[in-house]
Each structure stands twice: as C-alpha cells, then as structure tokens.
Amino acid sequence: MPTDGAAAIGVDRVSRHYTMGATIVRAVDDVSFTVRQGDFLALLGSSGSGKSTLLNLIAGLDRPTSGAVIVQSRNLAEMTPLELARYRRQTVGMVFQAFNLLPRMTLEENVELPMRLAEVSRPERAARVREALERVHLEKRLTHRPGELSGGEQQRASLARALVNRPQILLADEPTGNLDSSTSDEILHLLREINQSLGVTMVMVTHERRLAEQFADRIAVMSDGKLTSDGAEA
Numbered sequence: 001m002p003t004d005g006a007a008a009i010g011v012d013r014v015s016r017h018y019t020m021g022a023t024i025v026r027a028v029d030d031v032s033f034t035v036r037q038g039d040f041l042a043l044l045g046s047s048g049s050g051k052s053t054l055l056n057l058i059a060g061l062d063r064p065t066s067g068a069v070i071v072q073s074r075n076l077a078e079m080t081p082l083e084l085a086r087y088r089r090q091t092v093g094m095v096f097q098a099f100n101l102l103p104r105m106t107l108e109e110n111v112e113l114p115m116r117l118a119e120v121s122r123p124e125r126a127a128r129v130r131e132a133l134e135r136v137h138l139e140k141r142l143t144h145r146p147g148e149l150s151g152g153e154q155q156r157a158s159l160a161r162a163l164v165n166r167p168q169i170l171l172a173d174e175p176t177g178n179l180d181s182s183t184s185d186e187i188l189h190l191l192r193e194i195n196q197s198l199g200v201t202m203v204m205v206t207h208e209r210r211l212a213e214q215f216a217d218r219i220a221v222m223s224d225g226k227l228t229s230d231g232a233e234a
Helices: 051-059 081-090 107-117 122-135 151-163 181-198 209-215
Strands: 007-020 023-036 040-044 066-071 092-095 169-173 201-206 218-223 226-229
Touching: 007 051, 007 201, 023 051, 023 066, 023 201, 023 226, 040 051, 040 181, 040 209, 051 066, 051 092, 051 169, 051 201, 081 092, 092 151, 107 122, 107 151, 122 151, 151 181, 169 181, 181 201, 181 209, 201 209, 209 218
Parallel strands: 040 201, 040 218, 092 169, 169 201
Antiparallel strands: 007 023, 007 066, 218 226
C-alpha cells in the first residue's frame, strides 16, 4: 500500500509518436497520471495499446515526443544520456517478459552484473546477491545456469537481478507472459511482498485483468495509446 501521498512518478500529457512512411503512429497519446510513493499500479490493456511504450518512457529507455515524465522531481526528458544511465542503475529496476538472463553465467553472476556496472565494491556485491536471492527463495541455486532453472525460477532470478541495486521503483513488463497460471500467481505474490515489505513503488504492465485486480492497488487501462481509465482504486 502507498506509504504516503507523495508522488513517485508523474506523467504529464505525455505522447510518443512514431513516423512510419506517411503514417504517424500514436503509440502513447496525451497521457497523464500520478503514481504515489509505495503504490502498486497495474497498466492494463491489450497488445498494441501503448502500455509497454509508456513503461519504457518511465524507465528512461525512450524519450517522449511531447510532455514530461517526472520522477523524484526530475524531468527524464531533460536528462543527459549519462544521467539517464545513472537513473536506470540507481532508481529503477526492470523485469521483462523475456527473462534476459545470460546463459553462460551462473545465477550468482547474472544477479551480480548490475552491481558491477554500478561499480559497487566486490565485498558488498556478494552480500547483496545473497540477500536478493534469499528474497526470491533461490539462495540454494547460486551456481546453476539459467538453462538448469524452470521458467518460474528464471523469472525469480530476473527479479532478484532487478532488486540488487535496491531501486525505489520497480517496473515490470508482462512479467508473467511466459508462465503458467500457478507460476504467475507465485511471481505476483513475490512482487506484492516486495512492494509491501520494502515500500518499492511498482508499475506492472499486463493484459491479464485477473492478476491486476488481485494484486495491484490501482488499475489504469490503456487503449489505442490513450488512458481510458484514470487508475481508480482497484
């Protein structure tokens, strides 16, 4: 649940348009909403509704055509590439539908990688890897490679990797898209536990209304690039 009324993320009249030949594709079209600190927001919509594009804008992976994405009082559109890279390392963690684990690395090495990029000291890295893997119940699989893990275990590993730099915001793009119903619930219970116990602000993109209604505090619905519901309490 939200820890207070402070805004963690502010999306202000944001649009992201692409040009394809003579056609303008309005992937995100004049969208505004606020995510409070500690909230768990589900962005619900069908394929092509613009929800993943919007998540990428919040992640600083893309820049809006117009409008502003404000995170912790800073406009991402005004950040330099170096500042955006630091933002992605230190402020946000991301979990994707594809697990994106490196197959030749052990689980320990995969989870450690973001800290190496962030230049965290070696002694601290080992402790934080174990802490992250304990949180997702994979501490006994340190030396396993991704191919030796089930789909659910791989997604839990990618969640540990997203948490290891201790982000204040976690962004999840269809995190259960490659999982069966039972494993999906397991992952969502973990996300909810992280949201509640650590106070991490969470934005999850999904097309599954059942998961959004069961686990999120709020649901915002997107269709054809527009927000059709403003994210009232679920």
